[in-house]
Amino acid sequence: MLSSGLTEVVEDAESIVRFLTQSGHFSRMNGVKQAAFMPANHSVETSVFRIKAQELSIQEAWTRSDISHGKLYGAAHLMASEIRELGLQVLASEPPQRHAVIVNWPSNLLDSDDEKSQRKELALKLASRATLLLLDIQ
Amino acid sequence: MIANAEIPRSAMFPVDAYVSTVASSEGASITAKFALFEMQRKKSTAIESNRSPLDSELMSLFAECSKPDWDGYGAKAVSRYTLSIAMKFVSVLPTSIQLPEISAEPDGAIAFDWIVSKNRMLSVSVGQNDRLAYAWLEGTDSGRGVSRFEMGVFPVMLKAIIQQICGMHSA
DSSP: OOTTSOOSSOOTTOEEEEEEOOGGGEETTTEEOGGGTOOOTTOOOEEEEEEOTTTOOHHHHHHHSTTTTSOOOEEEEEEHHHHHTTTOEEEEOOSSTTEEEEEOOOOOTTOHHHHHHHHHHHHHHHHHHOEEEEOSOO | OOOGGGSOGGGGSOHHHHHTTOOSHHHHHHHHHHHHHHHHHHHHHHHHHHHHHHHHHHHHHHHHHSSTTTTSSOOOOOOHHHHHHHHHHHHTOOTTSOOOEEEEOTTSOEEEEEEEETTEEEEEEEOSSSEEEEEEEETTEEEEEEEEOOTTOOOHHHHHHHHHHTTOOOO
């Protein structure tokens, strides 16, 4: 058991959120964009948080995270199983509490642009499956 | 307006002046190239007036994402050079293609997204070099690739894919 009280293994039925800190990473009409899920340059992981709607709101999870110095617009929500179906993996990675990472992103050390296109294809699929949860803030 | 600094000096000479003085086939070929370039430049200038909303969006994006860690996750800053390539990309967007949405990516690239629906979208990344990484989703099908972006010319294959995703016929 982790210090957050969550299991060490992220279960398929768990809710996973990616905090949306950029207005350009979603649109009210079209939902979440792929850029919200892309890992940083040559990084191997995308930072996410484990959240259970009944016990922790997006805002509470955000406040407990270590990235809460920026602006929060909302979150992209997925089930862990939806991420794994794409060949990606979700692993617990505390601290901070409830933090997890999406890993298994394609890698191509010989061609960073080819690597980028592979990752974009997966990020598009994540965006397609994600539900946009917006906070009522301006 | 396209800045004069971005236009080769050769393209700034009046094309008509060459037409009347060329005699050799090689000269005619050069003249034709000048004429073609001038036509493309004028067309680009005309297109740009329709694309100006994207230019201002790019400037806003740059203002927001030109410092490291702009997303709180450790993102790389969008550079002025990437911005300039993105603006050139916008300047050659064919008029037959609908305007994309733009966003910054964690590696400092700028993404151009054509989103028809949640299951029909395409994204092109403009980064620090002349290669454009892209991917698309169409129902249960998906694909990806890398296109070379030669300044002044919109990649033909990319145009076809965008039209396919957006449900447009070739123009």
